[in-house]
Amino acid sequence: xxxxxxxxxxxxxxxxxxxxxxxxxxxxxxxxxxxxxxxxxxxxxxxxxxxxxxxxxxxxxxxxxxxxxxxxxxxxxxxxxxxxxxxxxxxxxxxxxxxxxxxxxxxxxxxxxxxxxxxxxxxxxxxxxxxxxxxxxxxxxxxxxxxxxxxxxxxxxxxxxxxxxxxxxxxxxxxxxxxxxxxxxxxxxxxxxxxxxxxxxxxxxxxxxxxxxxxxxxxxxxxxxxxxxxxxxxxxxxxxxxxxxxxxxxxxxxxxxxxxxxxxxxxxx
Amino acid sequence: xxxxxxxxxxxxxxxxxxxxxxxxxxxxxxxxxxxxxxxxxxxxxxxxxxxxxxxxxxxxxxxxxxxxxxxxxxxxxxxxxxxxxxxxxxxxxxxxxxxxxxxxxxxxxxxxxxxxx
Numbered sequence: 001x002x003x004x005x006x007x008x009x010x011x012x013x014x015x016x017x018x019x020x021x022x023x024x025x026x027x028x029x030x031x032x033x034x035x036x037x038x039x040x041x042x043x044x045x046x047x048x049x050x051x052x053x054x055x056x057x058x059x060x061x062x063x064x065x066x067x068x069x070x071x072x073x074x075x076x077x078x079x080x081x082x083x084x085x086x087x088x089x090x091x092x093x094x095x096x097x098x099x100x101x102x103x104x105x106x107x108x109x110x111x112x113x114x115x116x117x118x119x120x121x122x123x124x125x126x127x128x129x130x131x132x133x134x135x136x137x138x139x140x141x142x143x144x145x146x147x148x149x150x151x152x153x154x155x156x157x158x159x160x161x162x163x164x165x166x167x168x169x170x171x172x173x174x175x176x177x178x179x180x181x182x183x184x185x186x187x188x189x190x191x192x193x194x195x196x197x198x199x200x201x202x203x204x205x206x207x208x209x210x211x212x213x214x215x216x217x218x219x220x221x222x223x224x225x226x227x228x229x230x231x232x233x234x235x236x237x238x239x240x241x242x243x244x245x246x247x248x249x250x251x252x253x254x255x256x257x258x259x260x261x262x263x264x265x266x267x268x269x
Numbered sequence: 270x271x272x273x274x275x276x277x278x279x280x281x282x283x284x285x286x287x288x289x290x291x292x293x294x295x296x297x298x299x300x301x302x303x304x305x306x307x308x309x310x311x312x313x314x315x316x317x318x319x320x321x322x323x324x325x326x327x328x329x330x331x332x333x334x335x336x337x338x339x340x341x342x343x344x345x346x347x348x349x350x351x352x353x354x355x356x357x358x359x360x361x362x363x364x365x366x367x368x369x370x371x372x373x374x375x376x377x378x379x380x381x382x383x384x385x386x
Contacts, residue, residue, distance in 0.1 A: 184321045184371050196371060241300055250294045250307050251329045255369040258311060258325060268297075
């Protein structure tokens with residue numbers, strides 16, 4: 001069975017410098033409650049809330065550190081990059097990502113694991129200065145820290161848009177609204193209908209969007225009553241038509257409507 | 270128990286809960302002048318732990334047809350309903366089949382939400 005964790009560098013970065021720069025420059029900025037810290041920014045600060053956009057600017061605390069060197073050396077344009085600092089005993093909820101992730105382990109003890117839920121296989125991501133690609137796109141996985149020390153990684157998302165950034169663009173939106181839906185009464189405080197619908201019905205579609213080099217940005221907005229609106233920007237009319245009439249989207253929307261979720265596809269309406 | 274055997278624990282939790290329903294969810298002429306069809310079958314599923322209908326199994330077939338084709342006859346001749354039924358049967362045997370299932374998917378992709386073990 002193919003591993004979903006793959007090393008993608010031949011020469012490692014200086015792992016001692018990685019630890020030193022993290023402890024000295026990054027850790028002091030790490031939030032205590034939700035230990036995630038952003039590393040990259042879009043050129044326009046107003047675009048910070050986009051789900052998917054080019055993020056070529058580095059946070060001030062990253063500038064001048066080895067992490068700037070690492071981000072500059074990536075074989076892709078930078079999307080979101082995040083320092084994740086899982087404290088002992090902390091686990092991620094199992095989930096799918098819309099894209100594959102690239103990890104540099106900053107601190108990863110022998111009790112920290114990355115788990116491929118679909119194949120029930122557990123991996124170590126070595127803390128050796130190498131970058132690892134984790135095939136998490138549309139694939140259920142989680143990360144568990146059963147160690148006595150934090151599990152700390154820099155997680156990088158590639159920005160795969162590959163067209164003239166100054167080319168004219170076309171945009172279209174899709175919205176789901178569940179206020180009149182007949183959903184089963186099984187939600188918890190952290191697993192709300194909005195994020196469950198997003199995770200369960202739209203991750204595969206988002207994954208297909210991100211893989212299209214003509215997809216320039218994805219904006220996600222929460223509307224009144226918990227509805228979610230996605231606005232997708234393309235540099236190609238054909239790409240827009242392809243994705244807004246895709247089998248993935250139409251099947252998900254069809255099933256959603258069976259639960260009473262109202263779907264608006266601005267391309268088809 | 271080996272680690273890989275664990276997946277078997279999820280088998281049987283979601284069981285078929287009704288007949289497969291079929292619908293043409295796309296029938297349009299695209300910008301290239303082709304008639305695009307998406308034909309979808311859905312079967313409700315029941316979560317035996319929650320004792321609720323919590324999801325659907327679905328499968329879709331996509332095709333491009335001449336605008337003059339009789340769609341109902343095309344679906345029958347090409348056995349699209351049987352193909353979808355077969356795929357749905359395959360998904361029932363897959364412990365991760367629960368593609369559109371609220372009790373399986375009450376998770377989040379936003380990793381800012383975590384739980385402390």
